[in-house]
Amino acid sequence: xxxxxxxxxxxxxxxxxxxxxxxxxxxxxxxxxxxxxxxxxxxxxxxxxxxxxxxxxxxxxxxxxxxxxxxxxxxxxxxxxxxxxxxxxxxxxxxxxxxxxxxxxxxxxxxxxxxxxxxxxxxxxxxxxxxxxxxxxxxxxxxxxxxxxxxxxxxxxxxxxxxxxxxxxxxxxxxxxxxxxxxxxxxxxxxxxxxxxxxxxxxxxxxxxxxxxxxxxxxxxxxxxxxxxxxxxxxxxxxxxxxxxxxxxxxxxxxxxxxxxxxxxxxxxxxxxxxxxxxxxxxxxxxxxxxxxxxxxxxxxxxxxxxxxxxxxxxxxxxxxxxxxxxxxxxxxxxxxxxxxxxxxxxxxxxxxxxxxxxxxxxxxxxxxxxxxxxxxxxxxxxxxxxxxxxxxxxxxxxxxxxxxxxxxxxxxxxxxxxxxxxxxxxxxxxxxxxxxxxxxxxxxxxxxxxxxxxxxxxxxxxxxxxxxxxxxxxxxxxxxxxxxxxxxxxxxxxxxxxxxxxxxxxxxxxxxxxxxxxxxxxxxxxxxxxxxxxxxxxxxxxxxxxxxxxxxxxxxxxxxxxxxxxxxxxxxxxxxxxxxxxxxxxxxxxxxxxxxxxxxxxxxxxxxx
Amino acid sequence: xxxxxxxxxxxxxxxxxxxxxxxxxxxxxxxxxxxxxxxxxxxxxxxxxxxxxxxxxxxxxxxxxxxxxxxxxxxxxxxxxxxxxxxxxxxxxxxxxxxxxxxxxxxxxxxxxxxxxxxxxxxxxxxxxxxxxxxxxxxxxxxxxxxxxxxxxxxxxxxxxxxxxxxxxxxxxxxxxxxxxxxxxxxxxxxxxxxxxxxxxxxxxxxxxxxxxxxxxxxxxxxxxxxxxxxxxxxxxxxxxxxxxxxxxxxxxxxxxxxxxxxxxxxxxxxxxxxxxxxxxxxxxxxxxxxxxxxxxxxxxxxxxxxxxxxxxxxxxxxxxxxxxxxxxxxxxxxxxxxxxxxxxxxxxxxxxxxxxxxxx
Numbered sequence: 001x002x003x004x005x006x007x008x009x010x011x012x013x014x015x016x017x018x019x020x021x022x023x024x025x026x027x028x029x030x031x032x033x034x035x036x037x038x039x040x041x042x043x044x045x046x047x048x049x050x051x052x053x054x055x056x057x058x059x060x061x062x063x064x065x066x067x068x069x070x071x072x073x074x075x076x077x078x079x080x081x082x083x084x085x086x087x088x089x090x091x092x093x094x095x096x097x098x099x100x101x102x103x104x105x106x107x108x109x110x111x112x113x114x115x116x117x118x119x120x121x122x123x124x125x126x127x128x129x130x131x132x133x134x135x136x137x138x139x140x141x142x143x144x145x146x147x148x149x150x151x152x153x154x155x156x157x158x159x160x161x162x163x164x165x166x167x168x169x170x171x172x173x174x175x176x177x178x179x180x181x182x183x184x185x186x187x188x189x190x191x192x193x194x195x196x197x198x199x200x201x202x203x204x205x206x207x208x209x210x211x212x213x214x215x216x217x218x219x220x221x222x223x224x225x226x227x228x229x230x231x232x233x234x235x236x237x238x239x240x241x242x243x244x245x246x247x248x249x250x251x252x253x254x255x256x257x258x259x260x261x262x263x264x265x266x267x268x269x270x271x272x273x274x275x276x277x278x279x280x281x282x283x284x285x286x287x288x289x290x291x292x293x294x295x296x297x298x299x300x301x302x303x304x305x306x307x308x309x310x311x312x313x314x315x316x317x318x319x320x321x322x323x324x325x326x327x328x329x330x331x332x333x334x335x336x337x338x339x340x341x342x343x344x345x346x347x348x349x350x351x352x353x354x355x356x357x358x359x360x361x362x363x364x365x366x367x368x369x370x371x372x373x374x375x376x377x378x379x380x381x382x383x384x385x386x387x388x389x390x391x392x393x394x395x396x397x398x399x400x401x402x403x404x405x406x407x408x409x410x411x412x413x414x415x416x417x418x419x420x421x422x423x424x425x426x427x428x429x430x431x432x433x434x435x436x437x438x439x440x441x442x443x444x445x446x447x448x449x450x451x452x453x454x455x456x457x458x459x460x461x462x463x464x465x466x467x468x469x470x471x472x473x474x475x476x477x478x479x480x481x482x483x484x485x486x487x488x489x490x491x492x493x494x495x496x497x498x499x500x501x502x503x504x505x506x507x508x509x510x511x512x513x514x515x516x517x518x519x520x521x522x523x524x525x526x527x528x529x530x531x532x533x534x535x536x537x538x539x540x541x542x543x544x545x546x547x548x549x550x551x552x553x554x555x556x557x558x559x560x561x562x563x564x565x566x567x568x569x570x571x572x573x574x575x576x577x578x579x580x581x582x583x584x585x586x587x588x589x590x591x592x593x594x595x596x597x598x599x600x601x602x603x604x605x606x607x608x609x610x
Numbered sequence: 611x612x613x614x615x616x617x618x619x620x621x622x623x624x625x626x627x628x629x630x631x632x633x634x635x636x637x638x639x640x641x642x643x644x645x646x647x648x649x650x651x652x653x654x655x656x657x658x659x660x661x662x663x664x665x666x667x668x669x670x671x672x673x674x675x676x677x678x679x680x681x682x683x684x685x686x687x688x689x690x691x692x693x694x695x696x697x698x699x700x701x702x703x704x705x706x707x708x709x710x711x712x713x714x715x716x717x718x719x720x721x722x723x724x725x726x727x728x729x730x731x732x733x734x735x736x737x738x739x740x741x742x743x744x745x746x747x748x749x750x751x752x753x754x755x756x757x758x759x760x761x762x763x764x765x766x767x768x769x770x771x772x773x774x775x776x777x778x779x780x781x782x783x784x785x786x787x788x789x790x791x792x793x794x795x796x797x798x799x800x801x802x803x804x805x806x807x808x809x810x811x812x813x814x815x816x817x818x819x820x821x822x823x824x825x826x827x828x829x830x831x832x833x834x835x836x837x838x839x840x841x842x843x844x845x846x847x848x849x850x851x852x853x854x855x856x857x858x859x860x861x862x863x864x865x866x867x868x869x870x871x872x873x874x875x876x877x878x879x880x881x882x883x884x885x886x887x888x889x890x891x892x893x894x895x896x897x898x899x900x901x902x903x904x905x906x907x908x909x910x911x912x913x914x915x916x917x918x919x920x921x922x923x924x925x926x927x928x929x930x931x932x933x934x935x936x937x938x939x940x941x942x943x944x945x946x947x948x949x950x951x952x953x954x955x956x957x958x959x960x961x962x963x964x965x966x967x968x969x970x971x
Contacts (some may be wrong), residue, residue: 003627040876041817041842041876041877044815044817044840045817045819045820046818048813048815048817048818048821066621066746067620067621067746067747069746070621070745070748071745071747071748071875073720073748074747074748074749074750074875075750075817075840075875077721077722077750077751078722078750078839078840078868078871078872078875078876079814079815079817079839079840080814080815080839082721082735083721083723084722096679096699096700097650097653097700097717098650099699100649100650100677100698100700100720101649101650101745101746102649102697102698102745102746103648103649103720103721103745103748104720105697105698105699106699107699244681244682244683262899320890413745444784
């Protein structure tokens with residue numbers, strides 16, 4: 001049995017040491033614990049007496065306390081202890097570099113990580129993060145694993161079957177420039193054709209076919225090298241500096257999943273610059289993000305065609321190019337789940353082609369939501385969306401369905417009806433969908449006053465209702481607490497943490513979180529603001545632990561009403577017999593709700609040539 | 611090959627600056643140099659205070675022993691020539707050759723045992739000088755070096771008198787006579803009495819008070835005591851109080867300690883000072899290390915009035931230098947920021963060798 005000596009060199013605090021002692025005893029180790037305020041000589045004297053395998057000292061690192069730790073290490077070496085005894089130190093403000101300076105064999109900064117501690121005691125690599133360096137090990141959780149996707153509410157199954165049959169029948173002879181470009185891009189990837197280099201031969205022919213389907217601005221990019229406004233190439237220097245900036249490994253990774261294997265925690269990125277995105281991703285990973293979502297510029301959804309190369313953009317949203325995606329992928333942790341959205345634009349199918357090639361784990365597709373507001377024409381996105389779902393199915397990559405049309409003022413029952421149609425469509429096409437009910441204080445809720453009493457009843461109903469319909473994973477988004485955030489970073493982080501806590505306690509599978517300045521950043525969001533939220537959520541997960549929220553009678557009433565309202569919407573869409581027309585006519589959200597059909601790509605649906 | 615250690619009395623006393631000064635001159639005379647650290651050196655910002663730090667620049671042909679995670683961290687182009695068995699928080703220690711001039715981050719072996727292994731490796735690599743940068747106030751592994759350069763300054767204590775008193779006391783440890791060769795290095799503390807009899811303690815170290823309980827004085831006049839490990843001065847004092855001294859002949863008891871560095875490791879200098887001043891005991895050491903010179907640095911990090919950060923502060927540069935020089939006359943003392951720079955070749959005993967004829971200064 002390994003013997004551990006615990007020595008709090010801190011004059012006052014020994015809570016962490018007591019906690020570690022309890023955990024180590026539970027794990028079967030022989031431990032000896034010294035009182036707080038133990039000095040270096042006393043600790044080494046005790047060690048000489050009991051000959052421990054490991055000495056763990058705790059001390060907050062600061063100027064002049066560093067010397068105390070250095071002296072302890074020196075004394076251990078001089079006393080001949082270091083031949084057989086290894087030294088670990090835990091405390092705030094410790095870094096690997098400080099640990100090396102002090103001469104310790106291991107450091108345990110911040111919160112207690114028992115896995116890392118036990119690995120050190122046993123002198124083996126840490127599980128989890130250390131293990132993931134093994135090539136070929138799949139460390140990414142599959143959000144859809146374990147779900148049968150069987151309909152629980154048998155009333156909606158035939159309705160959805162009818163609606164989706166109509167959709168598939170409607171699209172069967174239709175195509176679009178978006179679909180054709182996806183097919184050309186896919187062929188180009190297979191044949192190693194680089195559109196930026198394709199000056200002659202087959203490559204040129206492919207590129208010419210592609211450009212014939214693009215906007216004039218995209219054509220000018222490839223033909224004349226003219227960049228869109230606000231776009232420039234990423235320089236070699238900017239990329240070369242990355243490995244150096246990111247030399248630290250995941251030593252400081254701390255999971256947010258304190259209470260089990262789920263939910264997974266996602267953050268969004270899209271600063272405009274892939275290099276800056278990588279820094280944001282690495283910071284988020286270190287603070288516990290399990291996954292990241294790639295957000296492209298809003299104008300990307302409204303242009304026909306995608307550019308190529310490493311490109312940076314001075315406004316929000318990082319341009320989707322294969323090179324940008326591959327650069328980002330290169331720096332992702334092997335455990336990070338990567339979602340590339342393509343749900344609402346004219347390049348949805350092509351985005352999936354590039355995403356799959358770059359190694360995406362998830363996509364994002366929602367025809368009703370993407371067909372509204374500043375999005376795509378409903379007919380066009382229905383054609384492109386169905387094709388994209390088929391691609392996702394072929395690739396075996398699940399996709400999520402964001403319910404963010406609520407942000408325009410659409411009541412949840414209409415949004416959820418759209419999500420269910422997407423779910424049924426995906427299942428019919430062999431894909432794995434994940435509904436994303438929005439946890440928010442939407443315009444509808446503000447006007448209706450349904451969340452005046454509290455924020456729990458309505459949001460709990462919006463999550464719990466999915467278990468009544470279908471055996472599916474649930475991923476509230478996007479991000480949780482939307483429209484509750486203010487320019488006050490503390491308020492924003494607290495709000496996100498509270499929503500995340502509610503969602504987690506209701507058993508969701510994943511949660512998307514905003515940084516605390518995301519709603520009001522007036523430019524790229526800051527790394528500090530990312531940490532605000534991740535830290536806040538972590539604290540809230542610890543606070544809630546394995547306890548949680550139980551649906552109140554009011555929440556159950558909301559859920560019941562919501563259920564019936566959703567079925568009514570689905571019946572109306574079925575009755576209309578035309579999904580695209582249902583969107584145009586507002587059955588899934590109308591102008592009174594604040595929703596208008598998207599216009600990008602109107603009139604571009606073509607009849608597929610036999 | 612000579613191995614020179616650069617240690618400090620505290621963090622930020624100027625160890626790296628001192629090594630840089632030596633490197634500058636040694637590069638000028640085309641010495642084949644190797645560099646390592648028993649801590650973590652060459653970083654842009656201090657790992658504790660966050661204040662800027664001097665960085666190491668090495669030249670083509672130099673060697674560095676550093677942890678694997680640090681190899682790509684500097685601007686110098688490196689080629690790994692050996693991977694050692696020594697493991698650190700930042701990965702295995704490797705020996706790398708500098709291919710193109712640039713900065714290096716150095717985090718080498720932090721245990722005496724691992725430093726000993728590294729020195730042996732360098733002996734096979736045609737090196738003139740191995741420079742070992744210290745860490746904080748850590749000294750123990752430095753006993754393996756052929757000479758020691760000690761840095762002190764306001765970072766140890768912002769009071770010049772306190773710095774002077776401390777370094778003066780510290781220097782006195784290096785003046786302790788070395789036992790003639792032939793005295794074996796025992797594994798336990800040994801007491802030798804006037805009648806030739808002896809007894810030993812069940813430990814090599816004297817820092818656990820329970821050692822006192824496990825032994826009783828023999829009742830004879832003590833002549834010699836050998837402590838091969840670490841001793842706490844207070845415990846040593848209590849042990850001596852229980853022994854009989856030869857008051858009649860006034861012959862002092864001979865106290866043989868392991869080395870000045872092991873003595874310093876435990877207890878406070880003031881506690882040792884009292885023992886050293888006791889005329890009834892005479893200290894010798896089994897092994898020592900020449901103190902080559904001292905450097906003083908008036909810089910110290912001061913807590914900022916605003917927030918939790920540190921800001922640079924300085925003691926009176928000239929006063930500090932003069933005060934230490936006055937107190938430590940036998941050892942050269944330098945402030946490396948003033949014009950007069952040490953003649954490192956001479957201090958390190960290299961001037962007589964042919965290779966150094968290129969030195970112009």
